[in-house]
Amino acid sequence: MSQRTVFFISDGTGITAETFGNAILAQFETNFRHVRLPFTDSVDKAHQAVREINHAGIVDGNKSIVFTTLVDMEVLKVITDNCHGMVLDMFSTFVHPLESELNLKSSHRIGRFTDASKSSAYQSRIEAINFSLAHDDGQSNTDLEHSDIILVGVSRSGKTPTSLYLAMQYGLKASNYPLIPDDFERQQLPPALKAHKSKLFGLTIQPERLSEIRNERRPNSKYASLENCRMEVSEAEAMMRRSGIRWLSTTTKSIEEISTTILQEIRPERLAY
């Protein structure tokens, strides 16, 4: 079977190049061999990259696709002048027209996160990750008022990965709090949450899917049984409705889709990105 190789070349981590390149490639019903060439920050490394690209083209019998976010024009020139691949230059393509429109020169600064450890946006992301971990699954009521968002829902409804995503991607302090049978008996939100109603967001899930997920963890338990999942989900949804908090079903949604929807609803004041 004929093959084609796609290269992601960057002066920095190449994560932006790859995220974006993957989104573009997902538009085609075909597979590519992926090669990452991060930290390509010298003319020497660029020549090495050219050799790899041209070699792959010969072996594959197909031109390689080369996504680059190189900001060093000297390094980029080595690639564009010498490689036989198809170069998709994500930097210049958009930066040059923006320079005209903004009437500003671009800084040609490498990497979204250069000197990251010193930037306050980066520090607040790391703080948010630590905060979200410490406030996972109702572990701590301390500092709950410093949360930007508090997710509630039954066990395994998607709260933990969503909290971590909100922290990592947006630098938001996202706590999460389980709704458990005690709460259903009292027919009340957990007492610790009452003071923070504007920050609450509920996650629910189809009982059938919940039962599948719980069965992977604790096979054949009452906890995982469809009957119990039905009861918990129905109680949790009734409680969210009664309390007037916003909620959504995670059943067919990715953590990216869940997070984006939450941000549209909650619009936290503090958004690092």
Next chain:
Amino acid sequence: MSQRTVFFISDGTGITAETFGNAILAQFETNFRHVRLPFTDSVDKAHQAVREINHAGIVDGNKSIVFTTLVDMEVLKVITDNCHGMVLDMFSTFVHPLESELNLKSSHRIGRFTDASKSSAYQSRIEAINFSLAHDDGQSNTDLEHSDIILVGVSRSGKTPTSLYLAMQYGLKASNYPLIPDDFERQQLPPALKAHKSKLFGLTIQPERLSEIRNERRPNSKYASLENCRMEVSEAEAMMRRSGIRWLSTTTKSIEEISTTILQEIRPERLAY
């Protein structure tokens, strides 16, 4: 002060549009007001977006910048035909030349994670996040052999956020394991790790920075004292050298840079992305 607004418009979450747009905008020493318009998936919503863009342009006295990843050409046409902003179309710009080169039509499928909950790559990402959480800070030795990567280092050297990033971004099962005074006394890696040496990667950090970080958590403790941090870091580095495991210093690096470097060294067999 004059202002300029930047819009991120997508049929999906808009996260790709925003990540990439931010990387481009970071090249300019100026601030923008950010507006996200995710889930713009109908002609009606497109007209609403046009009104917002044109209104912002009038209020700001500056053309808005509009990054789009719209894949629905009908929706995109409403934007390009009617808005007075500068449209940077990240989809067509690269997809059209790729269609020619690949001799394939693109699927115009929305979103990198459409039907995510059903895709095996997405499932393995969520599994990896759960695995990494369960194996944070040496919490569990069970299943350690299923790790793709095991990070080791002293407390607060950056292991936890890096593990979670590796799981979330790459779907890798990343455990992490602390090196503690007991290990230094024995002058041996923790016994549970010995069978997994090829998966180990060490993180170290400047003692001064470590002391700062630990002082935020436990001010004026022996744990956070510069003297103790110096001792732990020097013992940990000696142990990593002796054991022949690869390592790097996280002091001035972001979790993205740390992760990219680790992947270049470890090259795990299984990479979801």
